[in-house]
Amino acid sequence: MIHRLHELVWGPALLALMLAAGVYYTIRFGFFQIRGSAVWWRATAGSLYARKKAEKCGTDQAGEAGNGSLGRLQSVSMALAATIGTGNIVGVATALMTGGPGAVFWMWVSALIGMMTAYAEVSLGIVFRKRLPDGRWFGGPCAYLRYGLARPRLALLYGILCLGASLGMGSMVQSNAIAQTLQYAAGIPPLVSAVAVTALAAAIVLGGAERIAWVNGRLIPFAAAVYTVFAVLVLILCRRRIPQVLAEIVGGALLPRAALGGVGGYGICRAFRYGVARGVFSNEAGLGTLAGLHGAAGGTTPGEQGMWAMFEVFFDTIFICTLTALAILCAAGGREGLAAGSYDGAALTGRCFGIVLGPPGEYLVSGAMIVFAFSTMIAWYFLGRQTLGAVTELAGQAAAANGRRAEWRAAGNVYFLLYVYAVFLGCVASLTSVWEFSDILNGLMAFPNLLALFLLRRHVPRPGARP
Numbered sequence: 001m002i003h004r005l006h007e008l009v010w011g012p013a014l015l016a017l018m019l020a021a022g023v024y025y026t027i028r029f030g031f032f033q034i035r036g037s038a039v040w041w042r043a044t045a046g047s048l049y050a051r052k053k054a055e056k057c058g059t060d061q062a063g064e065a066g067n068g069s070l071g072r073l074q075s076v077s078m079a080l081a082a083t084i085g086t087g088n089i090v091g092v093a094t095a096l097m098t099g100g101p102g103a104v105f106w107m108w109v110s111a112l113i114g115m116m117t118a119y120a121e122v123s124l125g126i127v128f129r130k131r132l133p134d135g136r137w138f139g140g141p142c143a144y145l146r147y148g149l150a151r152p153r154l155a156l157l158y159g160i161l162c163l164g165a166s167l168g169m170g171s172m173v174q175s176n177a178i179a180q181t182l183q184y185a186a187g188i189p190p191l192v193s194a195v196a197v198t199a200l201a202a203a204i205v206l207g208g209a210e211r212i213a214w215v216n217g218r219l220i221p222f223a224a225a226v227y228t229v230f231a232v233l234v235l236i237l238c239r240r241r242i243p244q245v246l247a248e249i250v251g252g253a254l255l256p257r258a259a260l261g262g263v264g265g266y267g268i269c270r271a272f273r274y275g276v277a278r279g280v281f282s283n284e285a286g287l288g289t290l291a292g293l294h295g296a297a298g299g300t301t302p303g304e305q306g307m308w309a310m311f312e313v314f315f316d317t318i319f320i321c322t323l324t325a326l327a328i329l330c331a332a333g334g335r336e337g338l339a340a341g342s343y344d345g346a347a348l349t350g351r352c353f354g355i356v357l358g359p360p361g362e363y364l365v366s367g368a369m370i371v372f373a374f375s376t377m378i379a380w381y382f383l384g385r386q387t388l389g390a391v392t393e394l395a396g397q398a399a400a401a402n403g404r405r406a407e408w409r410a411a412g413n414v415y416f417l418l419y420v421y422a423v424f425l426g427c428v429a430s431l432t433s434v435w436e437f438s439d440i441l442n443g444l445m446a447f448p449n450l451l452a453l454f455l456l457r458r459h460v461p462r463p464g465a466r467p
Contacts, residue, residue: 006437010443017286018446019110021117021450022112022286025113026112028457029116029462029463032464033113033115033116033310036463039464040307040463043304044310079293079294079308079309080216081219081220081378081379083312084220084224084316085373086173086174086177087316088320088324088372089324090349092107092325092349093349096348097348101245101249101252101335102250102251102252102253104326105250105253107317107322110317111313111314111316111318111321114285114313115309115313116310117285118286118310119307119309119310121286121290121452121453122291122294122302122308123302123306124302124452124453125143125291125294125295126300126301127148127459127461130147132389136296138295138390139291139294139296139386140387140390141288141445141448142155142159142292143390149452149456154448156391157448158445158449159388159390159391159394161441161444161445162289162387162441162445163387164438164441165438165441165445166380168437168441170376170380171423172422172426173426174376174380174426175201175422175424179193179194179428181370184347190427191428193427194423195424197423198427201419201420201423205416209382212378212382219374220371223371226367226368227320227364227368228320231326231327232323234327234357235330237356237357238327241329241333248329285313286446287446291309291449293383293386296386303464306461306463307463310463331355350365350366
């Protein structure tokens with residue numbers, strides 16, 4: 001039943017809507033993700049040094065700390081932590097095994113147009129966000145569904161779905177990946193992992209948004225840098241296979257290999273479906289979660305945050321996922337080697353790194369998997385708390401001006417306990433059904449979000465324009 005519902009939600013209709021939204025904003029803004037690459041790069045990665053210097057001087061976040069806002073770099077580190085996760089290792093390997101090398105090409109396509117989808121939703125989240133009486137931000141999809149479309153019930157529905165996803169995909173699935181990796185790599189029993197991971201996650205999230213952002217701001221750059229170095233090393237050692245692999249990626253996506261294109265056409269359809277689906281799973285463009293993660297950014301503009309969202313999709317899918325895919329294909333020996341193997345998911349990635357780099361390669365993938373999953377897990381807690389604030393506000397239970405702070409604290413305590421329980425349960429339980437159910441919640445979140453992106457298109461500012 002759950003599997004059938006999963007196929008229904010993540011069927012052609014949803015993928016078509018996601019592609020349509022990305023194509024619309026790509027055309028409307030003149031292929032800005034390509035034509036304006038120098039602009040959004042300078043506004044994001046190119047400005048990191050200057051902003052770090054400004055934050056040290058206290059000028060970047062002046063007046064924002066302790067007032068319900070995050071610094072711009074903090075919100076970016078949170079969003080990167082949420083997107084760079086199991087999808088970069090497990091999702092890519094699954095896409096290759098299911099859709100073949102051609103899935104990589106469609107992953108690139110979905111990411112390129114998804115950059116503009118991410119720009120639109122994050123910009124709208126800043127345009128329509130409101131300050132609550134207690135100083136917290138009410139932003140993200142709940143804000144533009146409530147204030148932009150004037151549909152509070154739709155906003156409430158989105159918020160409830162997002163809360164469910166934060167406990168499923170955001171907590172249980174990630175902690176399960178950590179426990180399985182520790183058991184596979186070091187023989188640590190799941191119960192021991194459950195106690196350690198739950199205690200560490202609880203200690204971090206109890207410190208609030210600033211502690212979560214501080215931890216992720218250090219974990220993600222280090223883990224991504226180390227993973228990148230080793231992936232590039234794999235490609236250097238397998239450099240003679242790179243032309244063959246690139247030919248298979250393009251051929252598997254566009255060129256039928258069987259007579260009259262029958263079997264080849266079917267293969268192309270599978271490559272398209274799984275490439276797009278795994279790209280969305282990895283970078284989350286179109287789901288609205290990026291808008292929720294950027295909703296508390298202080299001292300910023302809609303266009304600036306939108307361009308950071310573009311960078312996050314680019315870095316997550318076009319850079320990290322591509323490195324993973326090329327490393328797997330080159331180490332496995334291309335399409336034929338991939339088909340002859342019996343591994344999948346993180347085991348496939350670890351096996352391929354191990355073939356080229358030996359045991360250190362497998363340990364590297366295991367370590368990256370743990371760090372990426374943990375950072376995603378605590379970032380989703382922040383998103384869940386932000387969404388909880390929006391849900392309680394929409395339900396009329398969190399207006400501090402009316403003396404309802406006790407209700408907000410109670411709701412926050414309940415969510416924290418549910419989160420801790422989800423992390424623990426994820427480590428010790430089998431999560432086949434939970435994975436699919438969480439993915440269903442993610443898919444259902446996309447429908448109201450994409451509706452808003454189309455109906456509020458006039459409110460999306462032109463990227464690169466001065467505020």
